[in-house]
Amino acid sequence: MEQKIAYEVLLAYFKDGSYLNITLNKALKADMDRHMKNRITRIVYGTLQNALLLEFHLKKFVKKVKVSEKTILLMGLYEHFFMKRPDYAIVDELVTLARQEKGARTASFINAVLRHAFLEEINFEGLSEDEVLALRTSHPLWLVKMFKKQYGQDVTIQILEADNAIPLRSGRVNTLVISRDELIKEDPRFKRGFLSEDGVLFEGGNIASTDAFKEGKVTVQDESSQLVARLLSPEKGSEVLDMCGAPGSKTTHLAALMENTGHIDVYDLYAHKEQLIQSNLKRLHVTNVTTHTADSTKLAKMLQKQYDAILLDGPCSGLGVLARKPEIKYHDSSVMDEIIPIQANLLENAYYLLKNGGKMVYSTCTLNKKENEKQIERFICHHEDMERIEEHTILPYQYHSDGFYMCLMRKK
Numbered sequence: 001m002e003q004k005i006a007y008e009v010l011l012a013y014f015k016d017g018s019y020l021n022i023t024l025n026k027a028l029k030a031d032m033d034r035h036m037k038n039r040i041t042r043i044v045y046g047t048l049q050n051a052l053l054l055e056f057h058l059k060k061f062v063k064k065v066k067v068s069e070k071t072i073l074l075m076g077l078y079e080h081f082f083m084k085r086p087d088y089a090i091v092d093e094l095v096t097l098a099r100q101e102k103g104a105r106t107a108s109f110i111n112a113v114l115r116h117a118f119l120e121e122i123n124f125e126g127l128s129e130d131e132v133l134a135l136r137t138s139h140p141l142w143l144v145k146m147f148k149k150q151y152g153q154d155v156t157i158q159i160l161e162a163d164n165a166i167p168l169r170s171g172r173v174n175t176l177v178i179s180r181d182e183l184i185k186e187d188p189r190f191k192r193g194f195l196s197e198d199g200v201l202f203e204g205g206n207i208a209s210t211d212a213f214k215e216g217k218v219t220v221q222d223e224s225s226q227l228v229a230r231l232l233s234p235e236k237g238s239e240v241l242d243m244c245g246a247p248g249s250k251t252t253h254l255a256a257l258m259e260n261t262g263h264i265d266v267y268d269l270y271a272h273k274e275q276l277i278q279s280n281l282k283r284l285h286v287t288n289v290t291t292h293t294a295d296s297t298k299l300a301k302m303l304q305k306q307y308d309a310i311l312l313d314g315p316c317s318g319l320g321v322l323a324r325k326p327e328i329k330y331h332d333s334s335v336m337d338e339i340i341p342i343q344a345n346l347l348e349n350a351y352y353l354l355k356n357g358g359k360m361v362y363s364t365c366t367l368n369k370k371e372n373e374k375q376i377e378r379f380i381c382h383h384e385d386m387e388r389i390e391e392h393t394i395l396p397y398q399y400h401s402d403g404f405y406m407c408l409m410r411k412k
C-alpha cells in the first residue's frame with residue numbers, strides 16, 4: 001500500500017512534472033496511520049532528493065527504461081542505500097507492485113535489475129571532487145560550483161546535505177484568533193517552533209487537514225519565512241504595500257501583526273493567484289487587505305499614492321527551498337538570469353512607492369547572492385537616500401528550515 005502510494009506520487013512527477021508537495025498532500029488521507037504517512041513521505045522525498053545519485057548507479061545496470069520502471073527502480077535503490085531496509089523485503093514489495101501495475105514481464109525485469117544493483121556499491125572512480133560532491137548530494141554541477149564560489153566549501157557541503165533532509169511540517173499561529181500557547185493546549189500535536197515566535201511544528205501529518213487550519217487558527221508557513229513580516233513590523237494603522245503577495249502567507253502575517261488595523265494593498269501578477277490570497281484572507285479572518293491583479297514592475301506609474309511600509313517578496317530561483325521542492329534543483333539554470341533584472345525592476349518600483357521615512361523589506365527564498373546581497377548593493381548604490389538597516393541570510397542547515405534572505409531598508 002505504502003509503495004503503491006509513493007509510486008503514484010513519484011510517477012506523476014516524473015511523467016507530468018506535477019508539484020510533489022501538492023500530489024503528496026492529496027495522497028496522504030486524513031485517516032491514514034501517522035507512521036504510514038511518514039514512511040510514504042520519506043520514500044517520495046528521499047527518492048526525488050537523491051535522484052541524480054540513484055540514476056547514476058542505475059545506469060550501470062540498464063541503459064533505457066520506461067518512466068514507470070525507472071520510478072520503481074529509483075524507489076528500490078533509495079530504500080536500499082538510504083533506508084537500509086532488508087533487500088528481500090524491498091524486492092518482494094516492488095516486484096509485487098510492478099506485477100500489479102505493469103504485468104509479469106515488468107515484474108521479472110525489476111526483480112533482475114534490483115538484485116544486481118543491490119550487490120554493488122556506488123562507484124565514483126575517475127570523477128573530480130566537485131563531481132563526486134554533486135552526485136553524492138544529487139545537485140547539478142553548476143549549482144555546486146556556484147555555492148562553493150559564493151559560500152566556500154564547508155558551508156556548501158552543509159547546504160547540500162540539508163537540501164536532502166525531510167522538511168519539518170511548520171505552521172504559523174494566527175494571532176488574530178488564538179495565541180500559540182492556547183493552540184498547543186487545544187491540539188497537543190502542535191509544538192512550539194524554535195525560530196519564529198509565531199511558529200509551530202506539527203507531528204500529525206498534513207496541517208491543512210486539521211480543524212485548527214480550517215477554523216483559521218493556524219496556517220502552513222515555514223518558520224524562516226515568518227521572520228520576514230516581523231522584520232518589516234508595520235505600525236498599527238499604517239498604509240502597507242505587498243507587491244508580490246500570492247498565496248498570501250506574509251500578507252496575512254502582516255495583517256495579524258497590525259491587528260487588522262490600517263490597510264494593506266496586495267498585488268500579484270496572476271488572477272488565479274489573487275483568488276488564493278482571497279481564500280486565505282477569508283479563512284484567516286483578515287479584514288484590512290485589498291487584493292489586486294497587476295504587474296508590479298509597472299506599479300509606480302499606475303499608482304498615485306505612497307506607502308509607510310512595503311514588502312517585496314518577489315520571484316526568485318528558490319534555491320533555499322530545495323528540501324521542500326527538490327524538483328527545483330533539476331530546473332535549467334537560465335531561469336536565474338531572467339529573474340535578476342525583474343527583481344531589480346520591482347525594487348525600483350518599490351523605491352518610488354515608499355514615503356520618505358518609510359521602511360521596506362526585500363526578501364527571497366533563494367541563496368544565490370546575485371539575487372540577494374548583490375541585488376541590494378546595486379539598489380542602494382543607485383539610491384543614496386536608501387539606508388540598509390538589517391540583513392539576514394538563514395541557511396537551511398542552521399534551523400532545519402527553508403533558506404531565506406531578507407533585508408530591511410529605510411528611506412531617509
Ligand SMILES: C[S@@+](CC[C@H](N)C(=O)[O-])C[C@H]1O[C@@H](n2cnc3c(N)ncnc32)[C@H](O)[C@@H]1O
Nearest residue numbers: 244245246247248249250268269295296313314
Ligand atoms: C515568492 S512568491 C510570493 C510569496 C508570498 N509573498 C507569500 O508569502 O505567500 C512570488 C510571487 O510573485 C509573483 N510575481 C512574479 N512576478 C510578478 C510581477 N511582475 N508582479 C507581481 N507579482 C509577481 C508570483 O506570481 C508569485 O506569486
